[in-house]
């Protein structure tokens with residue numbers, strides 16, 4: 570039996586307190602108003618980190634580095650800045666092109682590999698950009714700690730609109746076979762929890778479903794509680 574963890578993206582310190590109080594598995598510092606992987610200002614990440622350390626309830630903490638083009642120097646600079654705060658998990662998005670993704674990714678991974686020696690990096694691939702699952706092992710080879718799927722365009726349907734269960738299972742299985750932590754996200758709703766838990770990821774990530782007025786609105790504790798209940802109740806028999 571296994572249950573996925575619950576990642577909740579929070580937009581400010583007050584929301585972080587709510588997520589910590591609920592004991593979510595990963596509190597994800599993200600500014601949804603600035604895009605799919607909008608970043609918190611560095612000084613705010615530092616404040617969050619201090620508070621998280623003080624709280625110490627077992628929740629993990631991640632921070633996104635911002636939405637950036639697939640450019641080695643830009644990604645390395647953003648990752649370095651975020652990793653330097655000491656935040657345990659650093660989430661980096663890869664806006665891969667439809668053609669020539671492997672060649673475009675290679676210099677980015679070369680630039681990020683040294684950062685991955687000292688920080689736990691999570692690669693985020695976008696389900697609405699036809700991600701190539703065969704690239705997953707390259708992240709493991711570069712020293713990444715995990716990979717996750719999310720959606721870049723929050724108006725174009727959720728994760729399961731873009732990838733079917735077989736494709737999601739392939740992603741999770743390949744990642745796990747390479748020792749990577751796996752996460753699934755992308756405009757997820759309560760109805761997605763059971764089918765996605767069946768795919769066996771380490772965690773499911775949410776923002777929009779936690780807010781009464783869309784992902785850029787305020788986090789609603791009641792919605793957070795409902796998602797937490799659904800994720801925690803989503804027991805899956807391992808096969």
Ligand SMILES: O=C[C@H](O)COP(=O)(O)O
Pocket residue numbers: 576578597599719720723754755756757774775776777778784
């Ligand atoms: O990392 C998870 C995300 O913040 C998901 O956001 P979303 O549920 O609004 O797509």
